[in-house]
Amino acid sequence: MNKIYKKPKYLAIFTLPTLIAYIIAFVVPFIMGLYLSFCKFKTIASAQFVGFSNYMTVFTDTRGFIRAFIFTVKIAVVGVVTTNIIAFIFALLLTRGLKGTNFYRTIFFMPNLIGGIILGYIWQLLLNGILIRLVGVDLTFKASYGYWGIIILYNWQKIGYLMIIYIAGIQNVPGDLIEAAKIDGATYMQTLKSIILPMVMSSITICTFLSLTDCFKMFDQNLALTAGAPRNQTTMLALDIFETYYNRVGFAGVGQAKAVIFTIIVFLIAMIQLRITSRKENN
Amino acid sequence: MEAKKNMSSLIIYIVLSILSVLFVIPIALVVMNSFKNKLYISTTPFELPNSTSFVGFKNYVDGLTKIHFWNSIGYSLFITVCSVALILIFCSMTSWYITRVQTKTTAFLRTLFLTSMVVPFQMVMYTMTKTANVLHLDNYIGINFLYLGFGAGMAVFMFSGFIKGIPLELEEAAMIDGCTPFSMFVRVIFPILKPITITVAILDAMWIWNDYLLPYLVIGTKYRTIPVAIQYLKGGYGSIDYGHLMATIVIALVPIVIFYFACQKYIIEGIVDGAVKG
Numbered sequence: 001m002n003k004i005y006k007k008p009k010y011l012a013i014f015t016l017p018t019l020i021a022y023i024i025a026f027v028v029p030f031i032m033g034l035y036l037s038f039c040k041f042k043t044i045a046s047a048q049f050v051g052f053s054n055y056m057t058v059f060t061d062t063r064g065f066i067r068a069f070i071f072t073v074k075i076a077v078v079g080v081v082t083t084n085i086i087a088f089i090f091a092l093l094l095t096r097g098l099k100g101t102n103f104y105r106t107i108f109f110m111p112n113l114i115g116g117i118i119l120g121y122i123w124q125l126l127l128n129g130i131l132i133r134l135v136g137v138d139l140t141f142k143a144s145y146g147y148w149g150i151i152i153l154y155n156w157q158k159i160g161y162l163m164i165i166y167i168a169g170i171q172n173v174p175g176d177l178i179e180a181a182k183i184d185g186a187t188y189m190q191t192l193k194s195i196i197l198p199m200v201m202s203s204i205t206i207c208t209f210l211s212l213t214d215c216f217k218m219f220d221q222n223l224a225l226t227a228g229a230p231r232n233q234t235t236m237l238a239l240d241i242f243e244t245y246y247n248r249v250g251f252a253g254v255g256q257a258k259a260v261i262f263t264i265i266v267f268l269i270a271m272i273q274l275r276i277t278s279r280k281e282n283n
Numbered sequence: 284m285e286a287k288k289n290m291s292s293l294i295i296y297i298v299l300s301i302l303s304v305l306f307v308i309p310i311a312l313v314v315m316n317s318f319k320n321k322l323y324i325s326t327t328p329f330e331l332p333n334s335t336s337f338v339g340f341k342n343y344v345d346g347l348t349k350i351h352f353w354n355s356i357g358y359s360l361f362i363t364v365c366s367v368a369l370i371l372i373f374c375s376m377t378s379w380y381i382t383r384v385q386t387k388t389t390a391f392l393r394t395l396f397l398t399s400m401v402v403p404f405q406m407v408m409y410t411m412t413k414t415a416n417v418l419h420l421d422n423y424i425g426i427n428f429l430y431l432g433f434g435a436g437m438a439v440f441m442f443s444g445f446i447k448g449i450p451l452e453l454e455e456a457a458m459i460d461g462c463t464p465f466s467m468f469v470r471v472i473f474p475i476l477k478p479i480t481i482t483v484a485i486l487d488a489m490w491i492w493n494d495y496l497l498p499y500l501v502i503g504t505k506y507r508t509i510p511v512a513i514q515y516l517k518g519g520y521g522s523i524d525y526g527h528l529m530a531t532i533v534i535a536l537v538p539i540v541i542f543y544f545a546c547q548k549y550i551i552e553g554i555v556d557g558a559v560k561g
Binding site: 004005006013014015017018021022023024025026027028029033090093094096101103104105106107109111112113114115116118122125126128129132156161164168206210217219220223224241245252256258259260262267270 | 292295296298299302303306307308309310312313316324325326327328329369373374376377379380381383384386388389392395396398399400401402403404405406407408409410411413414418420428429430431432433435436439458463464465468489492493494495496509510513514517525528529532535536539540542543547550551554555558559
């Protein structure tokens with residue numbers, strides 16, 4: 001490339017605006033956050049270094065982070081499995097060459113555009129209505145109600161999204177492969193198992209990790225639908241960090257330590273995904 | 284054989300139709316309840332409005348004025364449009380530069396920008412809010428600058444991936460014609476980036492429009508965007524007025540639905556693109 005480009009003037013013109021914004025919004029807060037996780041503080045100016053004591057509190061307080069972690073894992077396991085299976089079935093139904101399937105695709109995808117806060121209140125109305133009619137209590141009565149509420153909401157929100165990715169994957173399966181299988185007398189289930197499934201493995205990997213990270217980072221939906229009720233039993237990780245930070249006096253440092261652990265968890269998931277995807281590409 | 288095939292097609296249509304009704308019911312329910320008196324909403328949400336529970340547009344008129352919801356729509360629109368514009372302009376420039384000019388500095392910048400993609404917001408929420416306060420970015424103008432910083436990771440990643448695929452010849456020809464790098468970027472490169480620009484615009488517009496925590500923490504006490512206003516309706520008062528809540532949700536859904544049906548093709552393509560690459 002031309003040498004003119006390398007002049008500092010052009011480096012500055014092209015990268016400085018983004019870089020300054022990035023440093024202010026992310027780099028500086030990230031480093032400060034890392035440091036504050038080892039401090040006790042009310043304001044940043046009054047921060048006192050306390051070593052690992054915040055982290056110790058995180059792991060010994062079983063009703064806080066650990067409970068939120070277990071609850072989040074439970075949401076993630078069931079949420080990932082249900083959304084992916086249902087989305088895959090939807091995708092199969094919509095790729096059978098029927099006319100007018102675009103309409104259904106449009107409808108199924110729509111909830112994905114609605115923000116988490118609004119979604120939460122939409123489902124609160126619906127689920128509370130059903131629960132009050134059937135058992136006479138609302139979502140806040142039992143942790144299991146909130147749990148399944150989040151699962152249902154998450155399915156409604158994400159199925160259309162994952163479905164679109166699966167549709168793209170299925171449409172990439174060469175048509176003549178499926179034709180050949182048909183001529184050889186394979187049933188639909190056999191074609192699905194031996195041809196379609198192996199060929200959409202990369203879509204399955206993408207969708208699994210998308211929904212997994214999504215579940216771990218879930219905040220808005222959790223806040224609007226249950227806000228942790230009853231008694232923080234339906235609090236997920238992100239909400240637990242927020243609550244520790246802003247609603248427990250003197251726990252800001254612990255909240256920041258939780259945030260660091262949370263970051264490590266999300267980072268590990270991303271690394272595992274990267275590993276799996278690059279291994280596939282090498283094969 | 285043919286009859287059997289028709290039969291199975293019919294079954295699929297029926298199944299799909301039932302499923303789409305299930306997908307629409309929650310929204311229809313909110314719309315229906317937005318016309319009912321608040322007393323009838325939480326107890327009997329499934330009953331159609333009748334002569335005692337029907338209140339016309341009362342919830343809309345009262346709800347919108349009480350929490351200044353028109354202002355919220357204004358803030359949301361302004362912030363979304365400005366932030367997306369900033370991200371598109373500056374991140375496309377940055378991405379082109381760090382992709383085309385291969386030095387140690389640009390390699391470092393690339394890694395630096397991508398780091399934020401794997402860091403959850405909670406990690407920086409407190410310190411970022413404090414930084415924004417100190418620098419007086421805690422208003423509806425300054426917040427756009429924060430969104431530029433936060434959106435940079437994903438945008439740089441997407442733009443760089445696209446730029447790698449553009450042949451160098453075009454740029455070399457423009458350079459020989461005496462273009463400066465800046466005018467070359469504006470005239471030659473930016474137009475070529477159109478498809479990826481649309482994708483990034485859609486992904487970021489949806490993110491910023493629906494974002495709750497960042498605007499709540501940074502500008503939430505003075506300027507409430509739509510999600511913040513709706514959550515405030517719930518949390519700010521002792522008892523929730525479900526009538527107002529339903530009406531504001533319906534108003535908040537209208538722009539999303541219009542946007543979706545107007546550029547559905549781009550939205551679906553863009554989102555899949557983002558998912559597969561990201």
